[in-house]
Amino acid sequence: EAQVTQNPRYLITVTGKKLTVTCSQNMNHEYMSWYRQDPGLGLRQIYYSMNVEVTDKGDVPEGYKVSRKEKRNFPLILESPSPNQTSLYFCASSFYAANTEAFFGQGTRLTVV
Amino acid sequence: AQTVTQSQPEMSVQEAETVTLSCTYDTSESDYYLFWYKQPPSRQMILVIRQEAYKQQNATENRFSVNFQKAAKSFSLKISDSQLGDAAMYFCAYRTPTRNQFYFGTGTSLTVIP
Numbered sequence: 208e209a210q211v212t213q214n215p216r217y218l219i220t221v222t223g224k225k226l227t228v229t230c231s232q233n234m235n236h237e238y239m240s241w242y243r244q245d246p247g248l249g250l251r252q253i254y255y256s257m258n259v260e261v262t263d264k265g266d267v268p269e270g271y272k273v274s275r276k277e278k279r280n281f282p283l284i285l286e287s288p289s290p291n292q293t294s295l296y297f298c299a300s301s302f303y304a305a306n307t308e309a310f311f312g313q314g315t316r317l318t319v320v
Numbered sequence: 321a322q323t324v325t326q327s328q329p330e331m332s333v334q335e336a337e338t339v340t341l342s343c344t345y346d347t348s349e350s351d352y353y354l355f356w357y358k359q360p361p362s363r364q365m366i367l368v369i370r371q372e373a374y375k376q377q378n379a380t381e382n383r384f385s386v387n388f389q390k391a392a393k394s395f396s397l398k399i400s401d402s403q404l405g406d407a408a409m410y411f412c413a414y415r416t417p418t419r420n421q422f423y424f425g426t427g428t429s430l431t432v433i434p
Contacts, residue, residue, distance in 0.1 A: 238420060240422070247329070247426060249411065249425055250411065251424075252421065257420065295363070297365065299365075301422075303420060305351075305352070306353050306372060306415075308355060308370060311365035314363040314364075
């Protein structure tokens with residue numbers, strides 16, 4: 208089954224404790240991206256990747272890191288989480304062609320206390 | 321600047337009635353693609369419908385259709401015969417070939433009243 212798999216789905220952590228949210232897709236998509244969703248703000252892009260070893264900042268990259276060592280995986284790293292990073296996070300992937308849709312993971316609800 | 325505006329944070333509709341969700345966007349490009357996504361309480365993002373900017377004909381998928389007005393940069397979603405399962409957050413988005421990014425609006429929360 209074609210899918211984007213995100214883990215974990217829920218995470219509660221403490222301020223400053225490094226964490227990684229994993230994202231993997233099995234559709235051979237070139238494009239992968241991370242978003243955070245906050246009430247009233249919609250989906251804001253954190254980072255994106257056009258292909259392996261190619262990543263770039265989105266609209267809200269501060270406090271986040273990503274890597275794209277393999278085509279299928281695009282982990283999101285929070286080196287020192289803070290309470291303002293409490294949010295719902297989505298990973299998405301797509302083919303490079305602009306007429307193709309984005310496929311989304313199930314979302315990760317992160318709470319930083 | 322590439323922006324997408326959904327001016328209706330919340331809307332409601334009676335079951336079996338029709339509702340239209342509005343979306344406007346700002347781009348200087350002539351070639352782009354437009355999408356509506358549905359996010360039910362399960363949080364899963366589901367593609368509802370897409371529209372190519374070069375096509376004049378409005379896209380239709382069963383009870384869902386769009387009213388695409390390129391000159392006005394407007395891309396509204398019409399839901400006919402609304403069902404309880406249509407209750408969700410709806411996001412409008414577009415994507416351009418030059419930057420290949422998805423730009424999302426802030427969403428419209430749709431309530432369906434039995």
